[in-house]
Amino acid sequence: MCVIFTCGEQEFTSELEGAEGLRCQCRNCGNWSASAIKRHPWFTFCFIPVIPLSIHGYEDVACPICNFAQPLAHRGDVIQQMRMMQQNGGAVPLQNQAPPTGGPTQPAWAGPQPTGAPKPAPQMQYG
Numbered sequence: 001m002c003v004i005f006t007c008g009e010q011e012f013t014s015e016l017e018g019a020e021g022l023r024c025q026c027r028n029c030g031n032w033s034a035s036a037i038k039r040h041p042w043f044t045f046c047f048i049p050v051i052p053l054s055i056h057g058y059e060d061v062a063c064p065i066c067n068f069a070q071p072l073a074h075r076g077d078v079i080q081q082m083r084m085m086q087q088n089g090g091a092v093p094l095q096n097q098a099p100p101t102g103g104p105t106q107p108a109w110a111g112p113q114p115t116g117a118p119k120p121a122p123q124m125q126y127g
C-alpha cells in the first residue's frame with residue numbers, strides 16, 4: 001500500500017480594504033491598471049488549506065496585465081492615494097477627479113436628481 005500526502009502552498013488574494021477601486025501605475029509595464037491587493041498564503045495538505053502562513057497577510061501592488069507585484073510599502077504614491085480616499089470617506093473630490101491618463105470621467109452627481117416644480121406642458125402650435 002502506498003499513501004502519498006501532498007503538501008503545498010496556496011495563495012488567496014483579495015482587494016485591499018480601503019483601496020477598493022483604486023488604480024495606480026504599474027512600475028513594470030507603465031499601465032494604470034495596478035491595484036492594491038492583500039495576499040494570504042496558506043499551507044495546504046492534500047490540496048486543502050489548513051494553516052495560514054501569515055496572520056495579517058501581505059499587502060502588494062499588483063498588475064493584472066504583466067503580473068508584476070511589489071510590496072505596498074515601496075509605493076508611497078499608492079499609500080498617499082489610499083489616505084486621500086479614506087479622508088474623503090471613499091469619495092474623490094471633484095477637482096482631483098481627472099485621472100492622470102486623461103481617461104473618461106464619470107460625473108460625481110450621477111444619481112437621482114431633485115425634482116422641482118412641474119414643467120409646463122409644451123403648447124401645441126397650429127399654423
Ligand SMILES: [Zn+2]
Pocket residue numbers: 026027028029030031063064065066067068
Ligand atoms: Zn504591469
